[in-house]
Amino acid sequence: MQKLNKSGLSNVLRRNILKGMMALPAAMLVSQLSLAAAMSTADVNTTGLAVTDDTVKVGILHSITGTMAISETGSVQAEMLAIEQINAMGGVLGRQIEYVQEDGASDWPTFAEKSKKLLVKDKAAAVFGCWTSASRKAVLPVFEQYNGMLYYPTFYEGLEQSPNVIYTGQEATQQIIAGIDWVTKTKDAKSFFLLGSDYIWPRTSNKIARKHIDKLGLKVVGEEYYPLGHTSFNSVINKIKLKKPDVIYAIVVGGSNVAFYKQLKAAGIDMTKEKPLVLTISVTEDEILGIGGENMQGAYAAMKYFQSLTNTNNQEFVAAFKKRWGDDIVIGDVTQAAYLGPWLWKAAVEKAGSFDIDKVRAASPNLELTTAPEGYVKVHENHHLWSKTRIGHALPNGQYEVVYETEDLIEPNPFPKGYQ
Amino acid sequence: MFADYTSSELTAIFAMQGFAGLILFSVFVLMALGLAIIFGQMGVINMAHGEFMILGAYITYLTSQLFSAYLPSLFDGYFFIAMLLAFVVTGALGALVEWAMIRHLYKRPLDTLLATWGLSLILQQLYRTVFGAREVGVSLPDWLMGSYAITDIIEVPINGIFVMVLTIFITIGVYLLMQKSRLGKQTRAVVQNRAMAGAVGINTEKVDRYTFALGCGIAGVAGSAFTMVGSTGPTAGQLYIVDTFLVVVFGGASSLLGTVASAFTISQAQSTMEFFLSGSMAKVLTLLTVVGILMLRPQGLFSLKVRR
Numbered sequence: 001m002q003k004l005n006k007s008g009l010s011n012v013l014r015r016n017i018l019k020g021m022m023a024l025p026a027a028m029l030v031s032q033l034s035l036a037a038a039m040s041t042a043d044v045n046t047t048g049l050a051v052t053d054d055t056v057k058v059g060i061l062h063s064i065t066g067t068m069a070i071s072e073t074g075s076v077q078a079e080m081l082a083i084e085q086i087n088a089m090g091g092v093l094g095r096q097i098e099y100v101q102e103d104g105a106s107d108w109p110t111f112a113e114k115s116k117k118l119l120v121k122d123k124a125a126a127v128f129g130c131w132t133s134a135s136r137k138a139v140l141p142v143f144e145q146y147n148g149m150l151y152y153p154t155f156y157e158g159l160e161q162s163p164n165v166i167y168t169g170q171e172a173t174q175q176i177i178a179g180i181d182w183v184t185k186t187k188d189a190k191s192f193f194l195l196g197s198d199y200i201w202p203r204t205s206n207k208i209a210r211k212h213i214d215k216l217g218l219k220v221v222g223e224e225y226y227p228l229g230h231t232s233f234n235s236v237i238n239k240i241k242l243k244k245p246d247v248i249y250a251i252v253v254g255g256s257n258v259a260f261y262k263q264l265k266a267a268g269i270d271m272t273k274e275k276p277l278v279l280t281i282s283v284t285e286d287e288i289l290g291i292g293g294e295n296m297q298g299a300y301a302a303m304k305y306f307q308s309l310t311n312t313n314n315q316e317f318v319a320a321f322k323k324r325w326g327d328d329i330v331i332g333d334v335t336q337a338a339y340l341g342p343w344l345w346k347a348a349v350e351k352a353g354s355f356d357i358d359k360v361r362a363a364s365p366n367l368e369l370t371t372a373p374e375g376y377v378k379v380h381e382n383h384h385l386w387s388k389t390r391i392g393h394a395l396p397n398g399q400y401e402v403v404y405e406t407e408d409l410i411e412p413n414p415f416p417k418g419y420q
Numbered sequence: 421m422f423a424d425y426t427s428s429e430l431t432a433i434f435a436m437q438g439f440a441g442l443i444l445f446s447v448f449v450l451m452a453l454g455l456a457i458i459f460g461q462m463g464v465i466n467m468a469h470g471e472f473m474i475l476g477a478y479i480t481y482l483t484s485q486l487f488s489a490y491l492p493s494l495f496d497g498y499f500f501i502a503m504l505l506a507f508v509v510t511g512a513l514g515a516l517v518e519w520a521m522i523r524h525l526y527k528r529p530l531d532t533l534l535a536t537w538g539l540s541l542i543l544q545q546l547y548r549t550v551f552g553a554r555e556v557g558v559s560l561p562d563w564l565m566g567s568y569a570i571t572d573i574i575e576v577p578i579n580g581i582f583v584m585v586l587t588i589f590i591t592i593g594v595y596l597l598m599q600k601s602r603l604g605k606q607t608r609a610v611v612q613n614r615a616m617a618g619a620v621g622i623n624t625e626k627v628d629r630y631t632f633a634l635g636c637g638i639a640g641v642a643g644s645a646f647t648m649v650g651s652t653g654p655t656a657g658q659l660y661i662v663d664t665f666l667v668v669v670f671g672g673a674s675s676l677l678g679t680v681a682s683a684f685t686i687s688q689a690q691s692t693m694e695f696f697l698s699g700s701m702a703k704v705l706t707l708l709t710v711v712g713i714l715m716l717r718p719q720g721l722f723s724l725k726v727r728r
Contacts, residue, residue, distance in 0.1 A: 065545065069553035070653055198700045226699035229659040231650045232447065234440035234580075235694035241436075241575075242429060255659055258555060258651030266577035266648070268567035290555025290651055295565075
C-alpha cells in the first residue's frame with residue numbers, strides 16, 4: 001500500500017515536471033503572441049469584475065425551458081462554441097473565459113432577476129443573451145443600473161439604442177428594405193399582403209414595410225395580425241386568394257409558423273409557382289425543422305445569414321458547429337449572430353486593453369470582425385452592426401439557397417426617419 | 421364592405437368561409453370531446469389535456485419515422501396506424517395517471533386543477549428532454565397535403581376534409597358508446613348518483629378509470645390529426661387548451677351535444693369575423709360574446725336536467 005502510494009506520488013511529480021517543461025515553450029509563445037498576457041489584473045480590471053490572473057467570468061442568459069427554448073437553444077450552443085474556440089486560442093488578454101449559464105425560463109421577470117444575479121453576484125464581465133424583445137426590455141434597466149454589457153443576437157424591430165447593449169442581429173430596416181427592393185426589382189411585384197403575429201416586432205416591421213412600399217408607389221392590399229400561437233389560418237388564406245397579391249409578406253412566428261405554412265400548402269397555394277410569392281423575415285433554418293422542408297419549398301427569406309453561405313469563414317464555422325453539436329443540427333440567422341457576441345467582446349476588450357465596461361464600450365464602435373461566418377462586419381456608433389442582407393430561396397431539404405446579396409454593407413438605422 | 425368584390429367572388433367567399441368554419445368546427449369538436457368527457461362525466465378539470473394531445477402528435481411523429489425507415493412502401497397508410505397507436509398509448513397513460521393521481525382527488529375538484537397543471541408541466545419537460553426543445557417536423561403522406569379545386573377560386577384542402585370525417589366518426593362513436601354500451605350506461609349512472617350506482621353493483625373505480633382513459637385517448641387521436649394543421653413541440657399543447665376549455669364551458673359541462681353545438685357556434689362566429697375584421701379583433705369579439713352569454717346563462721348552452 002505504502003509502496004503504491006510512493007510510486008503514485010513520484011509519478012505525479014514526474015508528470016508535473018514534464019508538464020511544466022512542455023508548457024514552457026507554449027507559455028513563451030502565448031506571451032509573444034499577446035503582450036496583454038503580461039498585464040496585471042489590477043490594470044485590466046479597475047471596477048471589480050470577476051477577473052483573476054488566469055480567468056474571466058461571463059454570463060449566458062437564455063431560455064432553456066419554456067416556450068422560447070425552441071428558439072434560444074441554438075444561440076446557447078453558438079455562444080458556448082465561440083467561448084470554447086476563444087479559450088483554445090489562449091483566451092482574452094491571456095485569461096480563459098468561464099461562463100455562468102442562467103435560465104430565463106421564457107419568463108421576462110425571471111430574465112431580469114437572473115441578469116441582476118449575473119451582474120451583482122457573479123460580476124460577469126459581459127453577458128450574452130436574451131432572444132425576444134420582451135426579455136431584452138426586461139433586462140435593460142438592470143444592465144443600465146449596474147453598468148453591464150449585453151450582447152443581444154436577435155433580429156428585432158429597432159427603436160432602441162442602449163449604451164449597455166451591442167445588437168449583433170439586424171434591426172428592422174436592414175432586413176426589410178433590401179428584401180422589398182429585391183422583390184420589386186427582380187420579381188416585378190406590384191402588390192403586397194402583409195401578415196404577422198400580433199406583437200411589437202411584426203407590427204413595427206410591417207409598418208416599415210408599408211411605408212417603403214408606399215414610397216415605391218406600390219400597393220398594400222391587406223394587413224392582418226393573429227395572436228401568438230394562433231393555429232387556424234384558413235380565413236386569412238381565403239382573403240389572400242381573393243385579393244391576389246403578388247407577394248405575401250409573412251412575419252408569423254413560433255408554432256403559428258408551422259400551422260400557417262402547412263395550411264397554405266393544403267389550400268392549394270404552391271409557393272414554387274410564385275403566384276403569389278412568399279417573402280418572410282421570420283423563418284430561419286431552425287423554424288423549417290418544425291415546418292418541414294417540403295412545406296416551405298419555394299418561399300423566399302430576407303436575412304443576413306444562411307447556413308449555405310459558401311465563404312470559407314462560414315464553411316469552417318459550420319464544420320466546427322456540427323463537430324461540437326452533432327451532424328444533423330441546423331444553423332439559423334440568430335445562431336450565427338449569437339456566435340458573433342463573444343468574438344466582438346474579445347475584440348473590444350483587446351482593443352481597450354481592459355475588461356472595464358466603460359472602456360469596452362468606448363472601444364466597440366468601428367470595431368471590425370473579418371472572421372464572421374456572415375463575412376466582414378463592423379460595429380456602428382449606434383451599437384448595431386453594419387451587415388449585408390441576403391435573399392434565400394427555400395429548398396425541400398430545409399436549407400436556403402442564396403439567390404441575392406446586397407453589394408454593400410447596409411448601415412444600421414434603429415430610428416429610421418419617415419418610417420415611424 | 422362588399423363593394424370591392426363581384427357577385428361571383430362573393431359566392432366564393434361565402435362558400436370558402438363556410439368551409440373554413442366547418443374545418444375549424446371539426447378541430448374544436450375533436451379538441452374538446454376528450455375534455456368534455458372527463459370534465460362533464462367526472463368533474464375533473466384536466467389542465468394536462470393539451471399535453472395528452474401532444475403525446476398523440478409525438479407518437480405520430482415516431483410512427484412516421486419508423487415507417488419511412490423500415491416500411492417506406494406502406495408510408496401512404498401510416499397515418500391510420502399512428503392514430504390507433506396514439507389512442508392506445510395516451511389512453512394507457514391516462515389510465516395510469518388516473519390510478520396514480522386523480523383517484524385520490526375526486527373529493528377535491530379544485531385540487532385536480534392544480535395537480536393536472538403540475539402534470540402538464542412535468543409532461544412538457546419530459547417531451548423537451550426526450551424529443552428536444554425544438555419542434556419536430558411530421559412528414560405526411562402526399563395524398564393528405566393537397567387540395568381539391570372545385571372552381572378556380574374555391575379550393576378545398578384535403579386534410580380539412582380528413583379532419584371533418586374523422587370528427588364525425590369519433591363523435592358518433594362516442595355517442596353510441598355513451599348511450600348504447602354497457603360502459604356508457606354505467607358511466608351515466610355514476611355521474612347521476614355515485615353512491616347509488618355503487619350500491620347496485622357498478623364498480624365505480626373501474627368506470628372512472630375507463631372514462632378518464634377514453635377522454636385522454638381521444639385527446640391523443642386529436643393530437644395525431646393536428647399534426648396536419650399545426651406544430652408539434654413540447655409546449656404546443658398550450659396553444660389548444662384555452663379554446664378547448666372555452667368550447668366545453670360554453671357548451672355546458674356535462675353535455676356532449678352542448679359541446680358540439682358550442683364548437684359550431686364559436687367556430688362559425690370566429691371564422692366569419694376573421695374574414696371581415698382582423699384576426700385579433702375576431703378573437704376579442706368571440707371571447708366577449710362568450711363571456712356575455714355565460715353571464716346570462718352560467719350553466720352553458722345545454723345542461724342536464726338532473727335533480728341534485
